Amino acid sequence: MFSKAIIALAVASLATAHMHLDFPPTLKGDNNPHTKGQADPYLNYPYGCCGQEQPGVCRGHLDLLDTDEGKPVVTWSPGQKANFSLSGHSIQNTIENVEGGNHYGGSCQVGFSVDKGKTFKVATTWQGNCPLRNEGEDPSSQVFDFHVPADLPSGDAVFSWVWINREKEFFMNCASVTISGDNNDSPEQPEPTTTSPSTPSQTSPAYTPKPTGNAQYTLEGCTCECPTETYSSKCDCTCDSPSTKRHLVERKALSMHKRALARADKLNAPARRAEAVAFNSRPDMLLSIDFAGAECHSQGNPVELKFPNPGPDVVEGDGEYELSTPSC
Numbered sequence: 001m002f003s004k005a006i007i008a009l010a011v012a013s014l015a016t017a018h019m020h021l022d023f024p025p026t027l028k029g030d031n032n033p034h035t036k037g038q039a040d041p042y043l044n045y046p047y048g049c050c051g052q053e054q055p056g057v058c059r060g061h062l063d064l065l066d067t068d069e070g071k072p073v074v075t076w077s078p079g080q081k082a083n084f085s086l087s088g089h090s091i092q093n094t095i096e097n098v099e100g101g102n103h104y105g106g107s108c109q110v111g112f113s114v115d116k117g118k119t120f121k122v123a124t125t126w127q128g129n130c131p132l133r134n135e136g137e138d139p140s141s142q143v144f145d146f147h148v149p150a151d152l153p154s155g156d157a158v159f160s161w162v163w164i165n166r167e168k169e170f171f172m173n174c175a176s177v178t179i180s181g182d183n184n185d186s187p188e189q190p191e192p193t194t195t196s197p198s199t200p201s202q203t204s205p206a207y208t209p210k211p212t213g214n215a216q217y218t219l220e221g222c223t224c225e226c227p228t229e230t231y232s233s234k235c236d237c238t239c240d241s242p243s244t245k246r247h248l249v250e251r252k253a254l255s256m257h258k259r260a261l262a263r264a265d266k267l268n269a270p271a272r273r274a275e276a277v278a279f280n281s282r283p284d285m286l287l288s289i290d291f292a293g294a295e296c297h298s299q300g301n302p303v304e305l306k307f308p309n310p311g312p313d314v315v316e317g318d319g320e321y322e323l324s325t326p327s328c
Protein backbone atom coordinates (compact mmCIF):
# COMPACT_ATOMS: atom_id res chain seq x y z
CA MET A 1 0.00 0.00 0.00
CA PHE A 2 2.73 2.39 1.06
CA SER A 3 4.94 1.69 -1.94
CA LYS A 4 1.95 1.94 -4.27
CA ALA A 5 1.23 5.39 -2.94
CA ILE A 6 4.83 6.44 -3.46
CA ILE A 7 4.77 5.26 -7.05
CA ALA A 8 1.50 7.01 -7.75
CA LEU A 9 2.94 10.21 -6.31
CA ALA A 10 6.12 9.94 -8.36
CA VAL A 11 4.18 9.38 -11.55
CA ALA A 12 1.75 12.19 -10.80
CA SER A 13 4.51 14.72 -10.22
CA LEU A 14 6.20 13.76 -13.46
CA ALA A 15 3.22 13.21 -15.69
CA THR A 16 4.09 16.14 -17.92
CA ALA A 17 6.41 14.34 -20.30
CA HIS A 18 6.20 15.41 -23.91
CA MET A 19 8.20 14.88 -27.09
CA HIS A 20 11.90 14.38 -27.63
CA LEU A 21 14.25 14.04 -30.56
CA ASP A 22 14.32 10.38 -31.60
CA PHE A 23 16.42 10.57 -34.78
CA PRO A 24 19.20 11.45 -34.87
CA PRO A 25 19.63 9.98 -31.37
CA THR A 26 20.30 12.67 -28.80
CA LEU A 27 23.23 13.09 -26.48
CA LYS A 28 22.39 10.89 -23.46
CA GLY A 29 19.37 9.44 -25.29
CA ASP A 30 18.10 5.94 -24.56
CA ASN A 31 18.41 5.03 -28.26
CA ASN A 32 21.90 6.49 -28.65
CA PRO A 33 24.33 3.56 -29.02
CA HIS A 34 27.04 5.59 -27.25
CA THR A 35 25.06 6.33 -24.08
CA LYS A 36 26.69 4.81 -21.01
CA GLY A 37 24.68 4.13 -17.89
CA GLN A 38 21.31 5.73 -17.46
CA ALA A 39 19.77 7.83 -20.21
CA ASP A 40 18.67 11.38 -19.35
CA PRO A 41 15.16 10.84 -17.94
CA TYR A 42 14.25 14.51 -18.58
CA LEU A 43 14.95 14.69 -22.32
CA ASN A 44 11.23 14.89 -22.96
CA TYR A 45 10.45 17.41 -20.22
CA PRO A 46 10.22 21.18 -20.57
CA TYR A 47 13.10 23.30 -19.29
CA GLY A 48 12.80 24.00 -15.59
CA CYS A 49 9.96 21.60 -15.01
CA CYS A 50 9.43 19.33 -12.07
CA GLY A 51 11.53 21.36 -9.67
CA GLN A 52 14.62 20.88 -11.84
CA GLU A 53 17.25 23.55 -12.33
CA GLN A 54 17.55 25.02 -15.84
CA PRO A 55 19.67 22.42 -17.59
CA GLY A 56 21.41 24.85 -19.98
CA VAL A 57 22.07 24.48 -23.70
CA CYS A 58 21.50 20.93 -25.02
CA ARG A 59 20.11 19.90 -21.64
CA GLY A 60 23.60 20.27 -20.23
CA HIS A 61 25.12 17.48 -22.32
CA LEU A 62 27.64 19.45 -24.38
CA ASP A 63 30.38 18.17 -22.08
CA LEU A 64 29.93 14.78 -23.74
CA LEU A 65 31.29 16.11 -27.06
CA ASP A 66 34.75 14.68 -27.76
CA THR A 67 34.11 11.79 -25.37
CA ASP A 68 32.98 8.26 -26.27
CA GLU A 69 29.42 9.13 -25.32
CA GLY A 70 29.41 12.10 -27.67
CA LYS A 71 30.49 10.26 -30.80
CA PRO A 72 28.57 11.31 -33.93
CA VAL A 73 25.45 9.28 -34.64
CA VAL A 74 24.85 10.20 -38.27
CA THR A 75 26.79 11.55 -41.25
CA TRP A 76 25.09 14.16 -43.42
CA SER A 77 26.51 15.88 -46.46
CA PRO A 78 26.14 19.62 -47.01
CA GLY A 79 23.06 20.43 -49.07
CA GLN A 80 21.42 17.03 -48.69
CA LYS A 81 17.81 16.43 -47.79
CA ALA A 82 17.86 14.99 -44.30
CA ASN A 83 15.24 14.26 -41.69
CA PHE A 84 14.72 14.20 -37.97
CA SER A 85 11.95 12.52 -36.03
CA LEU A 86 10.22 13.16 -32.73
CA SER A 87 8.92 10.67 -30.21
CA GLY A 88 6.52 10.85 -27.34
CA HIS A 89 7.46 7.39 -26.09
CA SER A 90 8.84 7.15 -22.61
CA ILE A 91 12.60 7.25 -22.14
CA GLN A 92 13.58 3.66 -21.41
CA ASN A 93 15.76 2.38 -18.59
CA THR A 94 15.01 5.29 -16.32
CA ILE A 95 12.85 5.54 -13.24
CA GLU A 96 10.67 8.28 -14.66
CA ASN A 97 9.77 6.57 -17.92
CA VAL A 98 6.50 8.37 -18.44
CA GLU A 99 4.67 8.36 -21.75
CA GLY A 100 4.64 11.78 -23.45
CA GLY A 101 2.28 13.87 -25.55
CA ASN A 102 2.55 16.07 -28.64
CA HIS A 103 0.58 18.95 -27.09
CA TYR A 104 -1.32 19.29 -30.34
CA GLY A 105 1.52 21.16 -32.01
CA GLY A 106 3.67 24.19 -31.35
CA SER A 107 6.57 25.63 -33.31
CA CYS A 108 10.02 24.13 -33.90
CA GLN A 109 13.40 25.09 -35.17
CA VAL A 110 16.40 22.98 -36.07
CA GLY A 111 19.94 24.16 -36.62
CA PHE A 112 23.61 23.47 -36.26
CA SER A 113 26.55 24.54 -34.17
CA VAL A 114 30.02 24.27 -35.63
CA ASP A 115 31.70 25.72 -32.53
CA LYS A 116 30.78 22.94 -30.08
CA GLY A 117 27.56 24.53 -28.94
CA LYS A 118 28.60 28.15 -28.38
CA THR A 119 26.38 29.38 -31.21
CA PHE A 120 23.56 27.69 -33.10
CA LYS A 121 22.46 28.84 -36.55
CA VAL A 122 18.97 28.09 -37.86
CA ALA A 123 18.60 25.51 -40.63
CA THR A 124 14.78 25.27 -40.86
CA THR A 125 11.87 26.76 -38.93
CA TRP A 126 8.37 25.30 -38.60
CA GLN A 127 5.90 28.09 -37.86
CA GLY A 128 3.17 26.04 -36.15
CA ASN A 129 2.01 22.40 -36.39
CA CYS A 130 5.27 20.99 -35.03
CA PRO A 131 5.05 18.30 -33.77
CA LEU A 132 2.34 17.37 -36.29
CA ARG A 133 -0.79 17.82 -34.18
CA ASN A 134 -2.75 14.97 -35.67
CA GLU A 135 0.01 12.38 -35.95
CA GLY A 136 0.31 11.04 -32.44
CA GLU A 137 3.57 10.31 -30.69
CA ASP A 138 5.22 7.61 -32.72
CA PRO A 139 8.48 8.63 -34.44
CA SER A 140 7.37 6.86 -37.62
CA SER A 141 4.67 9.48 -38.09
CA GLN A 142 6.59 12.48 -36.72
CA VAL A 143 9.26 12.77 -39.43
CA PHE A 144 10.41 16.20 -40.65
CA ASP A 145 12.49 16.80 -43.77
CA PHE A 146 14.93 19.66 -44.06
CA HIS A 147 17.99 20.69 -46.06
CA VAL A 148 21.40 20.55 -44.45
CA PRO A 149 22.82 24.00 -45.30
CA ALA A 150 24.89 23.56 -48.48
CA ASP A 151 27.77 25.63 -47.10
CA LEU A 152 28.00 23.90 -43.70
CA PRO A 153 31.70 23.14 -43.22
CA SER A 154 32.84 19.51 -43.07
CA GLY A 155 33.63 18.16 -39.64
CA ASP A 156 31.83 17.50 -36.40
CA ALA A 157 28.75 19.56 -35.65
CA VAL A 158 25.97 19.67 -33.10
CA PHE A 159 22.45 19.31 -34.48
CA SER A 160 19.78 20.86 -32.32
CA TRP A 161 15.98 20.81 -32.18
CA VAL A 162 13.90 23.22 -30.13
CA TRP A 163 10.16 23.25 -29.54
CA ILE A 164 7.92 25.87 -27.95
CA ASN A 165 4.31 24.82 -27.42
CA ARG A 166 1.15 26.77 -26.63
CA GLU A 167 1.65 26.00 -22.95
CA LYS A 168 4.79 28.16 -23.13
CA GLU A 169 7.12 25.28 -22.54
CA PHE A 170 10.62 25.16 -24.03
CA PHE A 171 12.44 21.99 -25.10
CA MET A 172 15.90 21.53 -26.54
CA ASN A 173 17.59 18.29 -27.57
CA CYS A 174 20.93 17.91 -29.35
CA ALA A 175 22.73 15.23 -31.33
CA SER A 176 26.35 14.88 -32.30
CA VAL A 177 26.67 14.61 -36.10
CA THR A 178 29.33 14.53 -38.79
CA ILE A 179 29.16 16.74 -41.84
CA SER A 180 31.11 15.18 -44.62
CA GLY A 181 31.53 15.77 -48.32
CA ASP A 182 31.55 18.78 -50.55
CA ASN A 183 28.61 18.86 -52.90
CA ASN A 184 30.33 21.43 -55.12
CA ASP A 185 33.10 19.00 -55.99
CA SER A 186 31.11 16.89 -58.41
CA PRO A 187 27.98 18.68 -59.53
CA GLU A 188 26.84 15.79 -61.69
CA GLN A 189 26.70 13.34 -58.82
CA PRO A 190 23.34 12.84 -57.16
CA GLU A 191 23.27 13.08 -53.39
CA PRO A 192 24.08 9.82 -51.62
CA THR A 193 20.65 9.41 -50.03
CA THR A 194 18.92 9.18 -53.39
CA THR A 195 21.12 6.37 -54.64
CA SER A 196 21.50 4.15 -51.61
CA PRO A 197 18.59 1.82 -50.91
CA SER A 198 16.65 3.00 -47.90
CA THR A 199 17.73 1.08 -44.85
CA PRO A 200 15.04 0.17 -42.37
CA SER A 201 15.49 2.05 -39.14
CA GLN A 202 13.54 2.71 -35.99
CA THR A 203 12.32 5.95 -37.42
CA SER A 204 11.11 4.86 -40.83
CA PRO A 205 7.85 3.04 -41.32
CA ALA A 206 8.29 -0.41 -42.80
CA TYR A 207 7.92 0.69 -46.40
CA THR A 208 8.53 -1.98 -49.02
CA PRO A 209 7.87 -1.23 -52.65
CA LYS A 210 6.61 -4.51 -54.17
CA PRO A 211 7.01 -5.81 -57.69
CA THR A 212 3.23 -5.62 -58.07
CA GLY A 213 3.51 -1.86 -57.75
CA ASN A 214 1.92 -1.92 -54.32
CA ALA A 215 3.60 -0.63 -51.18
CA GLN A 216 3.45 -2.73 -48.04
CA TYR A 217 3.37 -1.47 -44.45
CA THR A 218 3.39 -3.32 -41.16
CA LEU A 219 1.70 -1.56 -38.27
CA GLU A 220 -0.27 -2.47 -35.16
CA GLY A 221 -0.10 -6.18 -35.94
CA CYS A 222 -1.52 -5.67 -39.42
CA THR A 223 -0.02 -6.00 -42.88
CA CYS A 224 -1.29 -3.33 -45.23
CA GLU A 225 -1.03 -2.91 -48.96
CA CYS A 226 -1.41 0.47 -50.60
CA PRO A 227 -1.41 1.15 -54.35
CA THR A 228 1.61 3.25 -55.35
CA GLU A 229 -0.38 6.05 -57.02
CA THR A 230 -0.15 9.19 -54.95
CA TYR A 231 -3.86 9.76 -54.81
CA SER A 232 -4.91 6.25 -53.91
CA SER A 233 -7.88 6.44 -51.62
CA LYS A 234 -7.54 3.12 -49.83
CA CYS A 235 -5.10 0.65 -48.30
CA ASP A 236 -6.02 -2.95 -47.55
CA CYS A 237 -4.91 -4.41 -44.23
CA THR A 238 -4.90 -7.94 -42.85
CA CYS A 239 -4.60 -8.06 -39.09
CA ASP A 240 -3.37 -10.76 -36.70
CA SER A 241 -6.05 -10.08 -34.13
CA PRO A 242 -9.74 -9.97 -35.04
CA SER A 243 -10.28 -7.34 -32.35
CA THR A 244 -8.14 -4.79 -34.22
CA LYS A 245 -10.19 -1.95 -35.65
CA ARG A 246 -9.10 -2.59 -39.22
CA HIS A 247 -10.64 0.53 -40.80
CA LEU A 248 -8.69 2.73 -38.37
CA VAL A 249 -5.45 0.95 -39.21
CA GLU A 250 -6.24 1.34 -42.91
CA ARG A 251 -6.68 5.07 -42.44
CA LYS A 252 -3.35 5.26 -40.62
CA ALA A 253 -1.65 3.19 -43.30
CA LEU A 254 -2.99 5.54 -45.98
CA SER A 255 -1.64 8.66 -44.29
CA MET A 256 1.70 6.89 -43.74
CA HIS A 257 1.70 5.96 -47.40
CA LYS A 258 0.97 9.49 -48.57
CA ARG A 259 3.80 10.81 -46.44
CA ALA A 260 6.18 8.15 -47.76
CA LEU A 261 5.30 9.11 -51.34
CA ALA A 262 5.72 12.81 -50.59
CA ARG A 263 9.10 12.10 -49.02
CA ALA A 264 10.19 9.95 -51.96
CA ASP A 265 9.31 12.86 -54.27
CA LYS A 266 11.33 15.25 -52.19
CA LEU A 267 14.29 12.90 -51.97
CA ASN A 268 14.41 12.84 -55.74
CA ALA A 269 14.94 16.58 -55.69
CA PRO A 270 18.61 17.38 -56.21
CA ALA A 271 20.85 18.34 -53.32
CA ARG A 272 21.23 22.02 -52.85
CA ARG A 273 24.47 23.48 -54.15
CA ALA A 274 24.25 27.06 -53.00
CA GLU A 275 22.51 29.06 -50.30
CA ALA A 276 20.84 32.44 -50.56
CA VAL A 277 22.06 33.19 -47.03
CA ALA A 278 25.53 32.05 -45.94
CA PHE A 279 25.60 29.73 -42.93
CA ASN A 280 27.38 32.27 -40.73
CA SER A 281 24.85 34.94 -41.67
CA ARG A 282 21.85 32.83 -40.73
CA PRO A 283 20.02 33.92 -37.59
CA ASP A 284 20.83 32.35 -34.25
CA MET A 285 18.35 29.77 -33.00
CA LEU A 286 15.88 30.99 -30.40
CA LEU A 287 17.24 29.35 -27.23
CA SER A 288 16.21 31.68 -24.43
CA ILE A 289 12.46 31.54 -24.21
CA ASP A 290 9.72 30.44 -21.85
CA PHE A 291 11.70 29.29 -18.85
CA ALA A 292 12.36 31.19 -15.65
CA GLY A 293 15.03 33.78 -16.41
CA ALA A 294 14.69 33.47 -20.21
CA GLU A 295 15.01 36.57 -22.41
CA CYS A 296 11.82 35.95 -24.38
CA HIS A 297 8.30 34.91 -23.51
CA SER A 298 5.76 33.60 -25.96
CA GLN A 299 2.13 34.59 -25.87
CA GLY A 300 0.87 31.04 -25.45
CA ASN A 301 -2.66 29.75 -25.86
CA PRO A 302 -4.51 30.33 -28.11
CA VAL A 303 -1.66 31.36 -30.41
CA GLU A 304 1.33 29.41 -31.66
CA LEU A 305 4.76 30.94 -31.61
CA LYS A 306 6.01 32.79 -34.65
CA PHE A 307 9.79 32.75 -34.62
CA PRO A 308 10.94 36.35 -35.04
CA ASN A 309 14.10 35.26 -36.92
CA PRO A 310 13.11 32.13 -38.82
CA GLY A 311 15.94 32.21 -41.37
CA PRO A 312 15.64 31.44 -45.08
CA ASP A 313 14.02 27.98 -44.80
CA VAL A 314 10.53 28.20 -43.36
CA VAL A 315 7.79 25.60 -43.31
CA GLU A 316 4.40 27.23 -42.82
CA GLY A 317 2.00 25.45 -40.49
CA ASP A 318 -1.60 24.53 -41.16
CA GLY A 319 -3.06 27.82 -39.95
CA GLU A 320 -5.14 26.20 -37.22
CA TYR A 321 -3.84 28.73 -34.70
CA GLU A 322 -2.88 32.33 -35.16
CA LEU A 323 0.88 32.91 -34.98
CA SER A 324 2.46 35.55 -32.84
CA THR A 325 6.02 36.63 -32.07
CA PRO A 326 7.25 36.51 -28.47
CA SER A 327 8.14 39.51 -26.38
CA CYS A 328 11.88 39.72 -25.83
Ligand SMILES: *[C@@H]1O[C@H](CO)[C@@H](O)[C@H](O)[C@H]1NC(C)=O
Nearest residue numbers: 083143198199201203204263
Ligand atom coordinates in the same frame (compact mmCIF):
# COMPACT_ATOMS: atom_id res chain seq x y z
C1 LIG B 1 15.71 9.59 -42.41
O1 LIG B 1 17.07 9.66 -42.78
C2 LIG B 1 17.80 8.48 -42.54
C3 LIG B 1 19.25 8.70 -42.93
O2 LIG B 1 19.78 9.82 -42.34
C4 LIG B 1 17.22 7.34 -43.33
O3 LIG B 1 17.89 6.14 -43.00
C5 LIG B 1 15.74 7.18 -43.01
O4 LIG B 1 15.19 6.23 -43.85
C6 LIG B 1 15.01 8.51 -43.20
N1 LIG B 1 13.65 8.33 -42.72
C7 LIG B 1 12.60 8.65 -43.45
C8 LIG B 1 11.30 8.31 -42.81
O5 LIG B 1 12.66 9.17 -44.53
